[in-house]
Amino acid sequence: MEFEDLYQEIILDHYKHPRNAGEIKRECTSVEHENPVCGDHIKLMVVIDDDGIVQDVKFIGTGCAISMASASMMTEQVIGKSKTEAMKIIREFVEVMRGDESPDALDEHGDLTALKGVVKFPVRVKCATLAWHAMKNALNT
Amino acid sequence: MSEAQFQIKNKNILRNLDPYKLRQDFPLISKKLEGKKYNSNNGHLVYLDNAATTQKPNAVIRALMNYYENDNANVHRALYELGDRATQKYEESRKTVAQFINAKHAREIVFTRGATEAINLVASAWGRKHLQAGDEIILTEMEHHSNLIPWQLLAKEKKLTLRFIPFLNNGTLNFSRVKSLFNERTRLVAMTHMSNVFGTINPVRGLIRMAHSRCIPVLLDGAQSVPHIPVDVQYLDCDFLAFSGHKMCGPTGIGVLYGKQEYLDAMDPYQGGGDMISSVWLEKATWNEIPYKFEAGTPNIAGAIGLAAAIRYINEIGMEKITRYEQALTTYAILEMNKLPGIRFYGIAPERGGVISFSLDNIHPHDMAQFLDSQGIAVRAGHHCAQPIMRKLEIPATTRASLYFYNTFEEIDLLVAALKKAKEFFN
Numbered sequence: 114m115e116f117e118d119l120y121q122e123i124i125l126d127h128y129k130h131p132r133n134a135g136e137i138k139r140e141c142t143s144v145e146h147e148n149p150v151c152g153d154h155i156k157l158m159v160v161i162d163d164d165g166i167v168q169d170v171k172f173i174g175t176g177c178a179i180s181m182a183s184a185s186m187m188t189e190q191v192i193g194k195s196k197t198e199a200m201k202i203i204r205e206f207v208e209v210m211r212g213d214e215s216p217d218a219l220d221e222h223g224d225l226t227a228l229k230g231v232v233k234f235p236v237r238v239k240c241a242t243l244a245w246h247a248m249k250n251a252l253n254t
Numbered sequence: 255m256s257e258a259q260f261q262i263k264n265k266n267i268l269r270n271l272d273p274y275k276l277r278q279d280f281p282l283i284s285k286k287l288e289g290k291k292y293n294s295n296n297g298h299l300v301y302l303d304n305a306a307t308t309q310k311p312n313a314v315i316r317a318l319m320n321y322y323e324n325d326n327a328n329v330h331r332a333l334y335e336l337g338d339r340a341t342q343k344y345e346e347s348r349k350t351v352a353q354f355i356n357a358k359h360a361r362e363i364v365f366t367r368g369a370t371e372a373i374n375l376v377a378s379a380w381g382r383k384h385l386q387a388g389d390e391i392i393l394t395e396m397e398h399h400s401n402l403i404p405w406q407l408l409a410k411e412k413k414l415t416l417r418f419i420p421f422l423n424n425g426t427l428n429f430s431r432v433k434s435l436f437n438e439r440t441r442l443v444a445m446t447h448m449s450n451v452f453g454t455i456n457p458v459r460g461l462i463r464m465a466h467s468r469c470i471p472v473l474l475d476g477a478q479s480v481p482h483i484p485v486d487v488q489y490l491d492c493d494f495l496a497f498s499g500h501k502m503c504g505p506t507g508i509g510v511l512y513g514k515q516e517y518l519d520a521m522d523p524y525q526g527g528g529d530m531i532s533s534v535w536l537e538k539a540t541w542n543e544i545p546y547k548f549e550a551g552t553p554n555i556a557g558a559i560g561l562a563a564a565i566r567y568i569n570e571i572g573m574e575k576i577t578r579y580e581q582a583l584t585t586y587a588i589l590e591m592n593k594l595p596g597i598r599f600y601g602i603a604p605e606r607g608g609v610i611s612f613s614l615d616n617i618h619p620h621d622m623a624q625f626l627d628s629q630g631i632a633v634r635a636g637h638h639c640a641q642p643i644m645r646k647l648e649i650p651a652t653t654r655a656s657l658y659f660y661n662t663f664e665e666i667d668l669l670v671a672a673l674k675k676a677k678e679f680f681n
């Protein structure tokens with residue numbers, strides 16, 4: 114398996130210039146998620162408006178390029194979506210990572226397609242899904 | 255030492271131990287591999303994860319094959335020639351191990367699955383019998399989980415207190431704190447001889463004396479020390495020593511518990527089954543003598559024979575030569591890596607083995623290990639089964655390069671070159 118499949122340009126770009134990194138100062142839902150095996154850690158802050166639309170998401174975290182790039186991409190995917198739509202994309206992404214769904218399903222979701230390669234690196238799947246599990250928890254609270 | 259002096263010293267060391275020649279004994283690292291990532295090393299894997307497990311020489315692989323092809327039978331029960339031969343080889347292996355660590359008697363050697371099982375055996379068979387609520391065990395903060403969790407389990411069951419010798423920033427133990435950890439309830443000291451994260455070789459002999467002056471036995475986790483430095487249980491005077499075959503050229507699934515006869519005699523069995531009994535009635539049984547009391551069921555006969563082959567192989571090279579060569583290689587690696595801006599080492603003890611934990615800039619260890627893999631270099635990234643160390647250092651993980659006698663100075667240069675490339679890639 115090629116290294117380049119995993120560390121694509123888009124991923125490095127999200128890693129070096131994460132979108133929606135930082136903190137939300139106003140009232141918001143805040144969740145933390147950890148992968149003890151890697152020591153990866155993420156804190157998500159989420160604002161959902163009265164209509165159930167994800168208004169804003171920001172994150173602070175420590176982790177590898179895959180987990181941080183995936184977090185950055187996740188925020189871009191869910192902002193502006195309804196809770197139900199956000200849940201759907203989270204479920205789909207996690208299923209792809211688990212191998213229950215074809216990686217090609219990610220092609221429709223912009224930058225996410227760059228994470229297809231992760232599926233071939235089973236030990237890295239946990240890194241890629243960290244932020245997504247955190248977001249699921251945030252939506253469920 | 256100046257660079258020039260260092261090079262001269264290295265040449266002298268190479269004269270004593272030729273890693274290029276020894277590598278030929280190891281099929282996995284001497285064969286040519288497909289893939290452009292191996293190009294920089296003439297098609298060979300640069301294997302630097304020896305603290306996890308080492309590669310296996312032909313001598314060991316052949317010993318396993320030979321056993322299965324010519325000597326396979328169950329031990330200690332067959333009354334035919336083949337069975338005798340298997341038993342004889344298995345027991346000869348025990349003697350080989352005993353001599354290797356200079357045990358007084360072969361019966362002080364118990365074959366286990368590995369260091370982990372050896373430690374669990376002591377926790378179970380010695381700890382359950384001899385420890386009571388309120389008793390205390392002294393460990394260190396730098397233990398591998400396998401010398402921590404068995405004691406946590408026992409402590410929970412028996413309501414024991416665990417105390418920990420702290421480590422300092424440089425990866426050595428803080429001895430100024432040791433004395434205060436002992437008290438009249440201390441019953442055991444269990445500690446690693448060599449850290450699998452820092453590479454530190456702990457000055458265990460002094461600690462053992464200190465414990466013995468209070469009549470407290472000491473268990474050493476030798477998983478990292480026994481493969482790399484001469485370990486003499488009579489000289490150290492440890493009461494238990496645990497180690498694994500697979501980290502010293504041997505097969506997986508075989509390891510050793512050394513225990514002084516008086517301790518092994520005074521222990522209950524570990525598991526029940528065949529071979530560990532003397533007489534059995536429907537309601538009760540009496541135990542076989544040591545070491546068989548602790549070897550219930552059909553043992554890993556091939557594994558023991560393979561381990562003995564590994565020991566003979568190591569003896570042929572000479573353990574002192576191995577230690578000296580590895581120390582020169584480690585010094586060279588640290589000097590070269592230290593030239594990289596942004597490098598940070600975890601563990602800089604003066605007395606150390608070839609385990610080098612580091613980070614570079616803020617490249618995450620997982621990214622680093624994956625990048626090095628793309629350059630044909632196998633290292634480890636993670637917490638190395640020592641999460642409490644990572645917590646204390648407040649880092650998620652480290653990258654770890656760990657060496658063995660078959661690694662070369664050239665491979666260190668390849669590692670350093672790859673680290674430079676990683677810096678460019680991730681920054």
Ligand SMILES: Cc1ncc(COP(=O)(O)O)c(C=O)c1O
Binds near residue numbers: 305368369370446477
């Ligand atoms: C210091 C130390 N102790 C114990 C162990 C456990 O060895 P094994 O997994 O072979 O039982 C290891 C191996 O990772 C180790 O490095």
